[in-house]
Amino acid sequence: MLEGIATSAVCGTTSALISRSIGVCKRCLVESEKGLEVAISNHRRLRSEFGLPPEPPRTKGGLPCNLCAANCVIGEGEAGYCGIRGVGNGRLWSLSTTEQGLLHYYLDPHVTNCCNAWWCPAATGCGYPRYAVTSGPEVGHFNLALFFYGCSFNCLFCQNWTHKVLSCGKRVSARELVELTLSNPRITCWCWFGWSPEPQLPFALNASRLLVESKGERVCRICWEWNGDGHPALVRRAAELSQVTCGNVKFDLKAFDGRVHVALTGMSNRRTLENFELVCREFFDARPEPPVLGATTLLVPHYVDAEEVSRIAEFIASIDDRIPYSLLVFHPDFRMDDVPVTPERQVWECYRAARRHLKRVNVGNLHLLYWPAGIRPLA
Numbered sequence: 001m002l003e004g005i006a007t008s009a010v011c012g013t014t015s016a017l018i019s020r021s022i023g024v025c026k027r028c029l030v031e032s033e034k035g036l037e038v039a040i041s042n043h044r045r046l047r048s049e050f051g052l053p054p055e056p057p058r059t060k061g062g063l064p065c066n067l068c069a070a071n072c073v074i075g076e077g078e079a080g081y082c083g084i085r086g087v088g089n090g091r092l093w094s095l096s097t098t099e100q101g102l103l104h105y106y107l108d109p110h111v112t113n114c115c116n117a118w119w120c121p122a123a124t125g126c127g128y129p130r131y132a133v134t135s136g137p138e139v140g141h142f143n144l145a146l147f148f149y150g151c152s153f154n155c156l157f158c159q160n161w162t163h164k165v166l167s168c169g170k171r172v173s174a175r176e177l178v179e180l181t182l183s184n185p186r187i188t189c190w191c192w193f194g195w196s197p198e199p200q201l202p203f204a205l206n207a208s209r210l211l212v213e214s215k216g217e218r219v220c221r222i223c224w225e226w227n228g229d230g231h232p233a234l235v236r237r238a239a240e241l242s243q244v245t246c247g248n249v250k251f252d253l254k255a256f257d258g259r260v261h262v263a264l265t266g267m268s269n270r271r272t273l274e275n276f277e278l279v280c281r282e283f284f285d286a287r288p289e290p291p292v293l294g295a296t297t298l299l300v301p302h303y304v305d306a307e308e309v310s311r312i313a314e315f316i317a318s319i320d321d322r323i324p325y326s327l328l329v330f331h332p333d334f335r336m337d338d339v340p341v342t343p344e345r346q347v348w349e350c351y352r353a354a355r356r357h358l359k360r361v362n363v364g365n366l367h368l369l370y371w372p373a374g375i376r377p378l379a
């Protein structure tokens with residue numbers, strides 16, 4: 001709920017764009033140790049409300065999990081940062097295996113609001129007839145949206161925060177997803193997303209592989225929408241599946257400055273940036289059209305400003321300036337429901353900053369700019 005002006009706990013600046021969930025302004029985050037400490041302590045408090053570990057465990061003598069960059073070392077009776085894995089009776093347990101995942105799925109009619117739909121085969125027909133079922137938008141067809149529980153980040157603006165409640169997830173087998181798809185020729189893509197897929201990548205990879213092996217020549221693209229901090233070997237396998245099916249990998253690059261990233265998500269962006277570069281370098285030239293990957297950034301008011309976007313765009317362009325980049329207008333959600341929709345001026349400053357470096361830039365959720373103040377749009 002929008003509650004007016006907040007005060008930065010370090011410098012005392014007041015602004016309607018400072019979120020109480022972070023507690024300080026961007027400048028304090030970047031320039032002061034105290035500023036980052038305030039933000040981190042807010043993350044710890046939030047996670048304890050959901051019964052999740054405040055930070056990745058590093059328990060001496062514990063068992064390691066390296067599925068994502070959290071690299072948890074989990075002691076007896078503890079859970080990993082995502083809550084999907086843990087240790088009991090001296091053994092690693094997991095709510096997700098290669099055969100069974102913890103998720104929710106639904107059919108999303110094309111053209112979906114997928115953040116890469118502005119250039120992908122489902123919306124444009126590019127790749128027809130081998131990778132799209134029509135030469136234009138695939139109206140009358142569906143994306144199978146595969147929406148995981150459990151995440152390796154702790155984003156304060158998460159639209160899917162209810163997926164922190166792992167007990168609400170449904171156990172779904174890989175075979176169930178494949179059979180559902182084979183029996184419905186109107187499903188033309190799978191998108192793994194929700195809470196980010198990294199803690200359940202072994203399941204997602206296995207189900208995707210089974211589909212690719214059994215679908216024959218049929219169009220069904222495999223796509224990923226993630227925070228990108230998975231183990232590089234798994235990220236590479238995911239990108240391979242996208243490449244052979246003409247799907248794509250959507251990296252959410254939430255901030256470039258490491259401290260701003262930690263304040264927004266609770267975690268570092270280092271692995272995400274490394275994996276983004278890995279997928280570009282290993283896969284982009286083999287299939288530049290339609291691209292095998294794209295990047296998105298949510299324009300969080302005040303914190304993800306033109307400077308952040310410029311640095312992200314410069315980073316992407318240093319690898320290849322043809323990579324599509326989508327800027328998304330923010331709307332209040334979860335713990336950042338106390339700040340407004342991205343100010344219009346910030347949106348266009350960010351757009352111009354991105355265009356200085358990249359050839360293909362899109363702004364998504366533009367309709368949000370015209371919502372009356374105080375009215376909360378549907379997610």
Ligand code: SF4
Pocket residue numbers: 112114115116117120121122123143189190191221222223247248
């Ligand atoms: S999941 Fe992939 S193919 Fe489907 S709409 Fe999104 S980007 Fe397009």
Ligand code: SF4
Pocket residue numbers: 056065066067068069070071072079080081082083084085086151152198199200
């Ligand atoms: S998947 Fe990541 S967050 Fe979860 S237990 Fe493993 S290393 Fe930790």
Ligand SMILES: [Zn+2]
Pocket residue numbers: 008010011012013024025026027028029
């Ligand atoms: Zn400040």
